[in-house]
Amino acid sequence: MSSSRYKIRLFKDRLFSAFAVLSALIGLSFLLLILFQVCHEGLQALSFDTFTKTTPPPGEKGGLANAMVGSFLLSGLAMLLSVPLGVMAGVYLAEFGRNGKLAMVVAFLNDILLSAPSICFGLFVYEIIVLPTHGFSGYAGAVALAFIAIPVILQTTRDMLTLVPDPLREAASALGAPRWKVVFTVCFRVAKGGIMTGILLSFARIAGETAPLLFTALNNRFWNVSMAEPMPNLPMTIYQLALSPYPDWHELAWAGAMVITLTVLSINVLTRFLTRDPSVNRI
Amino acid sequence: MNAFIRDVSFLSAMGVVVLTAAIVFVLGVAAAPAFKAFGWTFFVSDSWNPVKDVFGALPAIYGTLVTSFLALLFALPVGFGIAFFLVELSPPFLVKPLRVAIELLAGIPSIVFGFWGLFVLAPVFQKYIQPFLIDTLGSLPLIGPFFEGPAFGIGILTAGVVLAIMILPFLTAFLTEVFKTVSPLLKESAYALGATRWEVLKSIVTPSTRASIAGGIMLALGRALGETMAVTFVIGNFHRLKLSLLAPGTSISASIANEFNEATTDLHSASLLALGLILFVITFIVLACGKASVALLARRERR
Numbered sequence: 001m002s003s004s005r006y007k008i009r010l011f012k013d014r015l016f017s018a019f020a021v022l023s024a025l026i027g028l029s030f031l032l033l034i035l036f037q038v039c040h041e042g043l044q045a046l047s048f049d050t051f052t053k054t055t056p057p058p059g060e061k062g063g064l065a066n067a068m069v070g071s072f073l074l075s076g077l078a079m080l081l082s083v084p085l086g087v088m089a090g091v092y093l094a095e096f097g098r099n100g101k102l103a104m105v106v107a108f109l110n111d112i113l114l115s116a117p118s119i120c121f122g123l124f125v126y127e128i129i130v131l132p133t134h135g136f137s138g139y140a141g142a143v144a145l146a147f148i149a150i151p152v153i154l155q156t157t158r159d160m161l162t163l164v165p166d167p168l169r170e171a172a173s174a175l176g177a178p179r180w181k182v183v184f185t186v187c188f189r190v191a192k193g194g195i196m197t198g199i200l201l202s203f204a205r206i207a208g209e210t211a212p213l214l215f216t217a218l219n220n221r222f223w224n225v226s227m228a229e230p231m232p233n234l235p236m237t238i239y240q241l242a243l244s245p246y247p248d249w250h251e252l253a254w255a256g257a258m259v260i261t262l263t264v265l266s267i268n269v270l271t272r273f274l275t276r277d278p279s280v281n282r283i
Numbered sequence: 284m285n286a287f288i289r290d291v292s293f294l295s296a297m298g299v300v301v302l303t304a305a306i307v308f309v310l311g312v313a314a315a316p317a318f319k320a321f322g323w324t325f326f327v328s329d330s331w332n333p334v335k336d337v338f339g340a341l342p343a344i345y346g347t348l349v350t351s352f353l354a355l356l357f358a359l360p361v362g363f364g365i366a367f368f369l370v371e372l373s374p375p376f377l378v379k380p381l382r383v384a385i386e387l388l389a390g391i392p393s394i395v396f397g398f399w400g401l402f403v404l405a406p407v408f409q410k411y412i413q414p415f416l417i418d419t420l421g422s423l424p425l426i427g428p429f430f431e432g433p434a435f436g437i438g439i440l441t442a443g444v445v446l447a448i449m450i451l452p453f454l455t456a457f458l459t460e461v462f463k464t465v466s467p468l469l470k471e472s473a474y475a476l477g478a479t480r481w482e483v484l485k486s487i488v489t490p491s492t493r494a495s496i497a498g499g500i501m502l503a504l505g506r507a508l509g510e511t512m513a514v515t516f517v518i519g520n521f522h523r524l525k526l527s528l529l530a531p532g533t534s535i536s537a538s539i540a541n542e543f544n545e546a547t548t549d550l551h552s553a554s555l556l557a558l559g560l561i562l563f564v565i566t567f568i569v570l571a572c573g574k575a576s577v578a579l580l581a582r583r584e585r586r
Contacts, residue, residue, distance in 0.1 A: 013479035017372055023364025024373075027455065028381070030448050031388045034399045085295050092292035106296045109303045112570045115502065116563065117509025119536050123543070123559040124306045127313050147302065154299065180288035201390075208392025211511035211536070215543055235394050235512075242398050242516070250402070257395050268390045272383070 035261070042258025045251035050259075055221045055237060058246045064256050066223050070232035073225065074138055074217055075207050078145035083199055086150045090157025090195075095183050107158070114151040119211040121147045126215040138227035141217025148209055149202035156198025160191035197271045204267040208260055210235035234260050306563060314557035320550060325557065331522035331538075333547050338554035340561060342524045346439060346534040347562065350514060351507035353443025353528070355500065358451045365451075366458035371480050382459065389452035397516035400445035401437070405517055408444075409436030413529050431527045435519065440528040442518040449513050450503045457499040461492045494580035501573025509566045511536035535562040 049063040056062025089106070097103040125144040130136055164187045172182040188195070213219075219236035220229065234256055241253035317325060317338065328339025365385075369378055413434035420430040465488050473483045489496065519531020520541045533541075535558045546552035 009479055009482070013481040016367075016481040016484070019360075020364040020368040020372055023361040024368040024381075027361045027365050027451050028384070031385075031452065034391070034396065034403075034448070035388070037399060037403060038395060085298060088292045088295035089299060092289075092296035096289045096292055097296065102296065102300075106299045108571075108574060110299050111574050112567055113299065113303060115506050115509070115566075115570055117511065117536060117566055119509070119511045119539055120306060120310070120559050120563045123313075123539065123556060124309055126543075127309045127556075128305075150299070150302075178285045180285045183288070204390055208394065210392070210394045211540060214540055218544075235392065238394055238398060239512070242401060253398065254402075257398050261391055261395050264390055264392055265387055268387050 038254070038257050038261050041251075041254040042256075042261075045255040046258065050252070050255050054223055055232065055241075056248070056252075057221075058244070059248065061248070062252070064234065064237060064252065064259070066220070066232040067234045067237040067256065068259070070138070070217075070220065070224065071207065071234040073227070074141050074145060074213070074231055074233055075203060077138070077142035077227065078149055078206055079199070079203055081142065081146035082149035082153055082202065085146075086153025086198075086202070087157050087195065089150070090154045090161065091183055093154070093158040094161035095179070095187070110151045110154050113147075114155060117211075118148055118209055119214070122212040122215050125212070130216060136216060136218035136230040138217055138224075138229065138231035141213050141231055141233070142227070144212035144216045145206040145209060148212060149206050152202035152205055153195075153198050156201065157191075157195050160194030160198070161187055163194070164190045193274055197274050200267055200271045200274070204264045204271075207267070208235060208264050210239055307560070310556055310560040310563065314553055314560050316550060317553040317557040320553075325554070326561075329522075329524040333542075333551050336548055336550050338550065340535075340554075340558055342522050343533050343535045343538045343558055344561065345524060346442075346518065346532040347508055347536070347565075349439055349528070349532075350442045350446055350518065350534055351504055353440065354446035354450055354507045355504055357444060357447035358454050358503070359500065361447075362451055362454035362458055365455045366462050367484060369455075369459050370462040371484070382456070385452045385455050385459075389456060392512075393449060393510055394512040396445055396449045397513040400441065400513065401516040404445060405436035405441055408438075408441050409434050413438075413440075416529065428526045429528050432525075432530050434529065435531055437517045437519045437531055438529050439518065439532045442514045442532075442534070443528075445513050445517055446507050446510060449510065450507050453506060454499065454503045457502065458496065461495040461499060462488055464495070465491055492580070494576045498573045498575075498577035498580070501569050501576065505566045505570040505573060508569060509536065509562060511540050515540045535559070 047063075049061060050065075051063060051068070052065050053061075053063035054066040055064065089110075093103045093107055097106075121144050125140050125147070129140040129143060133140075161183075168186055168190065169182050172186045173179070177185070213233055213236050217233055217236070218230040219240060220232040222232070224230070224232055238253045238256040238260065241249040241256065244250075321328065321338065325338065325340050326344070327341055328337075329341040330337050330339050331342065332338070369381060373381065413436070416430045417432070417434065421427055469487055469491065470483055473487050478486070514534050515537040518534055518537050520533050520537055521531040522533055522538070525532060539555050539559055539562075543552065543555050546555060
């Protein structure tokens with residue numbers, strides 16, 4: 001082995017390793033920088049008022065209470081709509097229609113809907129709900145969010161049920177349990193933790209979605225808990241405050257960005273603890 | 284009861300098919316007036332004039348493609364490097380925390396990235412990076428025209444960088460998973476023959492995961508193409524085709540987000556809906572290709 005060639009190979013290796021370390025440093029520092037800045041600026045703007053007062057007119061102090069409540073209501077209704085649909089569709093894919101053609105097509109389309117542009121869902125709901133009912137409403141917003149959540153719930157439900165070993169199903173069937181009872185009393189008990197994780201993840205996902213709300217729930221500066229009216233919500237409020245020319249509003253937007261980021265992050269951390277639940281690992 | 288539960292689950296699953304078809308159909312019907320009025324010129328015209336009621340999609344399509352391409356250009360090498368670092372170089376105690384951190388960061392809402400881009404990144408670009416690019420690259424032949432003009436801060440390049448930061452966690456997590464699927468036996472055989480880490484990556488890891496890597500790139504591209512909020516804040520919303528990457532431009536999603544609620548005429552909203560349909564179809568094709576190549580590899584591995 002000529003030593004000069006060996007040196008060149010070693011050099012190439014070192015060079016690439018250095019590049020890998022460097023890119024890890026650069027990439028992570030960018031992401032942590034965003035996180036740090038959002039928290040830093042957000043904390044400065046955060047006050048008790050943020051959680052108790054409504055969105056202020058320009059030049060006055062206010063908070064984001066209405067937007068937070070509105071976001072919570074919108075996401076809550078969206079979850080009510082999407083959890084049964086997503087879970088049942090996942091049940092079909094993993095249990096009743098397993099290996100069928102339809103299940104394959106649905107799984108494929110679902111994977112695509114999972115990362116389809118969320119703004120298209122907004123336009124779609126605008127056409128099917130907002131136009132016919134002649135107005136932006138919380139209902140329309142919740143439906144748009146539900147369309148985003150369904151693919152997430154469907155996918156995790158299917159994946160978790162697929163992990164349930166077949167002998168369990170066969171044992172239950174041998175005891176005379178009909179298929180639906182096998183699914184709901186045996187398979188669900190095993191896959192419970194994983195399915196809950198999927199539901200929580202979908203909640204985290206829609207809590208931060210803005211694009212589907214642009215033309216559906218719109219936004220509202222005032223207190224509103226009626227789903228038939230335009231709903232105040234955190235992402236749209238941040239959007240509007242940030243694009244305004246007023247420094248006061250920008251500060252409030254930072255506070256909102258921090259609230260939304262920390263909410264989503266803590267749900268994601270919570271799901272990690274859930275998946276560490278021994279009942280899931282037993283699969 | 285069994286039949287009932289089965290049928291309910293069947294209908295829920297059918298819902299996914301119906302939803303996909305309904306989106307294409309409803310957007311298609313709503314966009315029809317725009318296609319009827321402009322025909323194929325809708326795709327190649329660059330005039331977007333709500334006052335004269337004339338609309339062309341080219342600047343928006345161009346902006347969507349270029350920002351997504353730039354995002355991949357920046358994010359891919361970095362993501363590749365991080366994934367390699369995590370799989371081969373990192374001390375073991377760092378691997379788990381880093382992977383968790385990356386996965387958590389993938390969940391940050393896109394509006395936060397856009398917001399940060401507007402208030403933090405854009406001023407830095409305007410003050411330091413863009414003047415630097417204009418002074419150094421702007422006068423060069425060939426690539427000069429891409430770096431011309433005043434420094435606005437916001438623009439196509441800034442949008443590309445924000446998008447890159449946003450897709451980085453997803454891309455990295457995906458590549459790490461892919462690199463980990465390579466059989467340790469193969470890698471260790473190469474190491475035993477005296478291969479360096481770079482050589483193992485180049486001649487063992489990458490070739491045996493090519494389809495998955497291509498799939499992951501497509502999936503990341505699909506996300507970048509459809510991203511709305513991260514882009515809308517920083518792209519400038521300017522419907523004119525400019526060669527310069529520093530100039531403000533627009534993307535499909537940004538045009539829709541900015542103008543749909545204020546659309547002045549029926550043709551204006553129909554044109555925006557047509558943009559929405561185009562975006563849905565483009566991302567559908569890209570994501571389908573990505574899924575197909577990932578599935579292809581999974582089947583080949585099972586054999």
